[in-house]
Amino acid sequence: MPLSRSNCIATLQHLVAATLAADRGVAVNELLLDLQASDHLRDGPAALDSLDELAVARRVTEFFELEKTGAEEWLLRRHRLSEWSELICDNLNDGTLDQIWFRSGGTTGEPKLVAQRLAHLLSEVGEIREIVGNARRIIALVPLHHIYGFIWGPLLSEELNLTLIHGGEAVEEAHHNLQHGDLLLAVPEWWQYLGSARHALPPGVIGVTSTGPCPPEVVRAALAKGLETMIEVYGASDTGGIAWRTETGRGFQLFRHWKRQDGDHLVSDAGTVGLLPDHVEWQSERTLIPLRRRDEAIQVGGVNVWPDRVRAFIESHPGVESCSVRPMATDHGTRLKAFIVAEHHANDGLKAELRDWLKASLSAAERPINLTLGDALPRNAMGKLCDW
Structure with missing residues (x-):
């Protein structure tokens, strides 16, 4: 079923x-x-x-x-x-x-609809069953309507006949009631948070992370807290899961239903050709390391965000002349910041107005949390936009 x-x-x-x-x-x-x-x-x-x-x-x-x-x-x-x-x-x-349609993209861009055949998703679930071993419950700290959450949540729950805990109950279980055999699904920002907690994890908890690169230090911190294994999954809405690994720093191993076609493409058992979302380094015909994204998106809280689209959106405000948007590192993961040149005179009232407008218009992941107002965008000695 x-x-x-x-x-x-x-x-x-x-x-x-x-x-x-x-x-x-x-x-x-x-x-x-x-x-x-x-x-x-x-x-x-x-x-x-x-x-x-x-x-x-x-x-x-x-x-x-x-x-x-x-x-x-x-x-x-x-x-x-x-x-x-x-x-x-x-x-x-x-x-x-026989198909599920996933969305990729955010408020600042037209959402892209991607169809995945159910047979393709179930093929992936069949291999995941072998990877996770004797899991007893699935605790999903991720949206079940996104491809990662749907495959590792509802579909895997059916395959293994496991209880699926999600939403607020999953947050409660992750904080206070993890058990041996739990499969904990999260994004890198969640793992960064859990790794910084004071209490240790109970033995036998298996972690899964996807949607973006999980820094090696975050994986090591989770393992130091008692996590048995961290399964890192590399994939995209366009392809589903592409590859996985359980040793950070090593190459990702292709899921069995994918084969390398050339340096940039994969082909599935059904003959479907998929473009890799990143430029990659191939270590072998079935092992790869992602290097950088092709579309300049970044991951914020497990969501693809395009800083240039956010910049264009902010510049559409009548009080803004120009804007620069960049990622910034925080203790809780990557967020966005914006440097804004006002159309007229910059003041605290404009900053407050922009904050309210952005909160009402953009998702949390797309919304810059740090707004800086100035007379001109920061540039280096060569005249190119630079950080601030």
Whole structure:
């Protein structure tokens, strides 16, 4: 069975929360708690109105490709996620639905839709089963509607018949109740946070990290806290998982369903050709090391962010003449900062206005946390933009 009703409901909860969180100005986990308290979209704590439900139905239809079933109108006549999951699971299990559509990109760029065949994802899950061994629970600190969370969460839960814990409950378990045999899914920023905690991890916890490079010192800190193994996964929405490793600093080993075609491309067992998201160094025909991204995106909290798109967005504000946006290192991972030249006179009022505007317009990952106002953008002796 590709997806049980309980895991389908969990995925739907993440889709609904992600669709509504930005517009409502609330945290995704806050909405997840409301959706977990009651699966009734209208009368439950989440209290969707008709426009909310229309937006959510479109997103769910897109994700599962429900156009094949003509079910979008049906969704709008049902107000419980349990009813939605019944329809989706029936169509997944009889083969009517055979693709999942993931989004990549953020608020500042047009989201790119990427279709992944369910058979391809399940092939990856079959190999993951061998990698993780005798896991007992899956604790997901990642969104289940993103490709990493969907593969290692709901799909792996089905493959191994394991309990899947997600949302606020997963945060609680990760802090206070990890157990031997837990498979803990997180992004590098979460591992940096957990590695700095005072308490040690219980024995037998297996960690997984993906969405971006996890610094070797972060992996070593987690292992020093008692983590049994850290599985680093290299992949992208366009490809799914590409490769994995359990020894930081060594090459990533291709998943079995991928083969090297040339220096920049892979080919799957089904004949699908995939472009590697990074320039890589090939150590062998099946082992690689990512070097740098092709599209100049950076990872912030497990999300792809394009600083140049954020710069262009900030420059669209009528009070801004020009802007430079760069990544900055913090104790909690990479964030963005911005240097801004005002159209007229810069003052604290403009900075406060920009902060409010950015908070209302951009996701947390895309939003610069440090704003500097000045008369001219910083440049070096050669006249090129530089850091500040």
